[in-house]
Amino acid sequence: MSSRTQPRIAVLMGGPSGEREVSLVSGRECAAALRSEGYEVVEIDAGESLVEDLRAAAPDVAFNALHGRWGEDGCVQGLLEWLRIPYTHSGVLASALAMDKLRSKDAYVAAGLPVAEAMLVPSGEISRAHPMPPPYVVKPYNEGSSLGIYFVSEGANAPAKIDGAMPERMMVEQYVPGRDLTVAVMDGRALAVTDIITEGWYDYSAKYTAGGSRHVVPAELPEEITAACLDYAERAHAAIGCRGVSRTDFRWDESRGLDGLVLLETNTQPGMTPTSLAPEQAAHKGISFGALTRWLVEDASCSR
Template sequence: MAGTSSGMAPRVAVLMGGLSAEREVSLSSGRECAAALRVAGFQVIEVDCGPDLPARLAEIKPDVAFNALHGRWGEDGCVQGLLEWLRIPYTHSGVLASSLAMDKARAKEVYAAAGLPTVTSRLACREEVEAHHVLPPPYVVKPNNEGSSVGVYIVREGANAPRLAATMPEVVMVETYAPGRELTTAVMGDRALCVTDIITSGWYDYDAKYTTGGSRHVIPADLPQEITEACLDYALRAHRALGCRGVSRTDFRWDETRGLAGLILLETNTQPGMTPTSLAPEQAGHCGISFPELCRWMVEDASCNR
């Protein structure tokens, strides 16, 4: 993180909101991070990001940008490129890692090259997906470049090919359904924190993630030691293979009937939810790192050089 010449506390612009389908989630993350950063002693300016963002940043002249954006434009390398151009250090991953992780097909190629376990998947046009089964059911259909389980369809055995909403893109990701428990591991710098078991009454969709009572988190997850160690290892390897920095979170499904062979890496989130009760901050808290301390560490880790 760049220092300040005046000796005053660094000015941190918290970037939130934006134009993606995850706008409301981002606003929640941003407000919570802004409050925590004030507790940590920073000067904080909250920025609801729109097309005037370059002008706003030029006016604010922050020492650091805390990127609390989620979804497209904020999480896919776009705003990271802008911040690189303006030479403003920013939190989370850089341009390439952000772009790779957001593109599910490209991320799977990186995982495969790193020897990480994933399910069979392919890109397909929506016309093909709606006409017939492009993979044997059960399978999942989702946008290739969205997060927070936005636009996810599960096609069960015996079901017809899905009819996709008009908001779905023309090309989508289709992947074999991975049964089992929903697990997740956050990485902070060069350290995998722990494993959380996410308990829901069904699919861990957008509502389960963000509606009060939609899910329950068991931390640390009650798992065989072999599975815990594998989650920690795979999450750190995924973080490094993608070139992430700061905090990331990698999600898994585990079919316990198959042991280690049933552990599948789903995806890596380079900008996980950042409220005090979100999964990554919750894991940090379990490891003795308070939410303001986590936010401070992220500001101190900020960079526009990698």
């Protein structure tokens, strides 16, 4: 960092992805928390002038509060590497790998972690015939926040009808029944297990609409399942090469015990508001939201 009395932090938020509005909320909350921690903060809506905006701000650290493509897939990370500005969260390779849902599965399998069967299928073919026996889930292989997800139920006569705005290829993944569980990892160590309770599918609306879901932390689970979730999340964080804070999501079919626990994906840029999943787990461990943002700034670096 520079010799400024108060380090200057550029909080990157917004951006052009489908998760822009969520990112703006995360960014504003993080900016407020960082100011309360004594930092000088510049808020930057990451658009086409990002390079010029960063040079004008001359920050000591970039706090990456972007979500979705470009902000968490290695692109903005590469730009920050080029500008030699230390930044929070994961580096270029880990960000790109975690965002590619199929390639990240390969990394999980290599690390001995349980995943659901999945394949990439051209979008045009998905609507013609079932790519695999239902039930299954169709999703973009490089998006977050449950955007563009289709669920095809068991016994369905017709496959998913894909919106024309979807990517050229989609990931088709075997549906895993059961409970939605998630674990945040901070500095390589798992924090807790959260049980995410919804009335239906944990989609974009359930994640970001008031009352759309309820979080139970720590989750009320058998000790074996809690231990496995914590262990798997730490191993996933390491397998992807994450830095800072990540969050790994699971589905657990209670009827199958440990064999019913399946890792879905790892998020290198978890939501960052005081009531988001990762900050909730940090709070459970006695780490305030302000302290969490401070730790992320102190952990920031340039690292490929």
